[in-house]
Amino acid sequence: MAVQRGRTGTVAAVSALGLTAALAGCGLTGDSGDVTLKLVAADYGDSSANSSQKYWDSLAKEYEAKHEGVRVDVSVYSWSDVDRKVKELVEAGDAPDMAQIGAYADYADAGQLYKADDLVSIPVQADWISQLSNAGEVKGVQYGMPFAASTRLLFYNKTLFTQAGLTPPTTWDELAQDAQALKSEGVKYPYALPLGPEEAQAETMQWLLGGGGGYTDTLGTYSIDSTENTDTFTWLRDNLVAKKLTGPVAPGKLDRADAFAAFAKGQVGMLNGHPSLMGMAEDKGVKFGMVPMPGENGQNKISMGVADWMTAFKQNGHAEQIGDFLDFVYSEKNVLAFSRKYDLLPVTESASEVMSTDKRDADLKPFLDELPLSETYPVGETSWAQVSAAVKKRIGAAVTPTGNPAAVLSQLQATATSAQNTP
Template sequence: MQRRVRTRTIAVVSALGLTGVLGGCGLGGGSSDVTLKLVAADYGDSAANSSEKYWADLVERYESEHPDVRIDVSVHSWNDVDRKVKEMVDAGDPPDIAQIGAYADYAAEGLLYKAGDLLSIPVQADFLAQLTTAGEVNSVQYGMPFASSTRVLFYNKKLFAEAGVTPPRTWDELATAAEALEAKGVTYPYALPLGPEEAQAETMQWLLSGGGGYTDITGTYSIDSARNVETFAWLKDELVGKGLTGPVAPGKLDRADAFAAFAAGDVGMLNGHPSLMETAKEKGVEFGMVPTPGIDGESQVTLGVADWMMAFRENGHRDQVGDFLDFVYSEENVLDFSREYNLLPVTNSASRTMAASGQDKDLKPFLDQLATSELYPVGNTSWATVNAAVKKEIGKAVAPNGSPAGVLGGLQATATRAQTAG
């Protein structure tokens, strides 16, 4: 697949493995003084909406005003992009800029520029406060948020009406609704995806709704806290143990499969992020969205997720990198990306515009949750280890012979060792 774009060379690898080369000489036929390498993740689900199109347009506009700078962008699927950047770093040839899932390890190794050394003061100050904090290591911001999302409870309106139930606000109401859906033959009354694809998200959503979380207020891991154990004991006894989570064991059910089942009309309710809206609409599923139910009312905190931009120091070019990132984070560009991929803006200015815009009304339930969302402890270099362990082990906590206290205790031990080693 090829598309010619004036003013640069940009190599792109889409999520489907298609490679396109968008080529051209520098503005006016001359060579650029500086070439910046950017590796980015693909948020599209096909070649038609690959993120390569977003970056191609953005880079063309930037280079038209900056003929002395060329931006070479490589876009890779989420299955590959973090590994690709790690391979480049390990080979001693990191990109100038990377837009991937985690930054803390690179910051801890001293490989990254501080955000304050790159961005203009107005741009850095425009980031949402909780995302700025999540981008810090030892109170210094290295990770610049690029995209964000929150979670709400999706429910199938047709199935709820047939079961005679209303959207739940509490755990008990959720269990009651699930029982009514199960009695009507719904395949997955509540879909509980604790499989390895994204178990860390479903886990954190439930921990937060029970008043807990992965860490305490000091940032120390508290995975096996009494509240967290009680949350998973309730899940095991009141949902999984009563056959209300469907035919696939939660530890084997991946998020993508749960979303596909919801779009097929086989799920009564599940936690979901904005991309599920389009998937469900395409399949003709009429759905509603409500805040995550909590133990005794709507959850006071919901899960927030952010992806990260970072700049490596190896090649220098600090001024050029900073100027380009100021352009990337303009209100126009942040809104364009968020609207294209049904994600939430990471800046205050774009968030205000989206909140006031009728064209973004579908995203408003997620945007309303953002201010009170809590993110993964991505600033801890130990999080990568803990994240992997949660994906591997958490499904066992709700298995028939599983022990919530035992599994969470094992994860706590893993977290403590990882934090001490870091």
């Protein structure tokens, strides 16, 4: 998130690890023999008022009241820091019992994580949405437990579209035509294309899928420099960026958070967004619509999905207590409460069924509808972290007016191949 992952992901919404997690130690409190479970979690809130720390503290208090002898100590960090903080704790030999983070494959490959079926009950495992639980696997074994999810839709400013006499696009050519019309009306960002270092991997993947490509082929091998992907970024360069339809900030310099903020100010005609953008726009009084992201020849049949992950480290040996706590975390009641609080998609079938029919969740239904059709990052590859970082750093150069998409994608492919082949 990422679901931002911003997900962007992000989803974006951001989370990080708690400072007190560095004090995890052996996980025992005093001489009582009581177990203290250390959890590092990401912050999905956008202020102290709705910080994830409050959510987790309340959840831990409720659990502890029914489980004498077990304490749950939660530390929350922003998404900018969370993965780094967990890495530091693990490298210092002080791993938390659980970490709710964006990636897990490196830890699984190093033998540091419990398998999911060593922890949670069979009913909980069976309730996870299948493509998310499958995405949590490394070499066919599940280590990453899906915790939160999001998909992407094309957001458009209804007021600006009405003024320009437009209807939402269903193809890339229609999107470019709408962007040109918006530009003629003086719209600052006809289509906001955030390929800056914050979450470029998300915007990139959505466009690759729309062009019939992606980061990997059907066998899971990186195919970043495929003909389809090269054609996609050539189209972006020639039909949006070169025609100055992406706004005053170069795509490679535009971050997702800034693009969202501009949309909430009424300065953006269209952009690729996740559920958290709804609240931002509503708070500023922006009237918006949402439709599936256009593809090259029609509405994209495959959407980008983002999941954030719960992981459990073996170091302190609390498998039984971790599993019992996670069964509680993944109860329908708690999954619904978290998803509703942060405008995220539930990762369980039971909670999804409730939200798909409950009127209070009607604004999330378009995103829920996309989830079964979504494709996630190749997070099960230990190389993905390195590849994602390279995409964030380099992909913006592919769409500059003088950029060479084939050369940039070839460089990224070389990075991916090297990372995938490194033991």
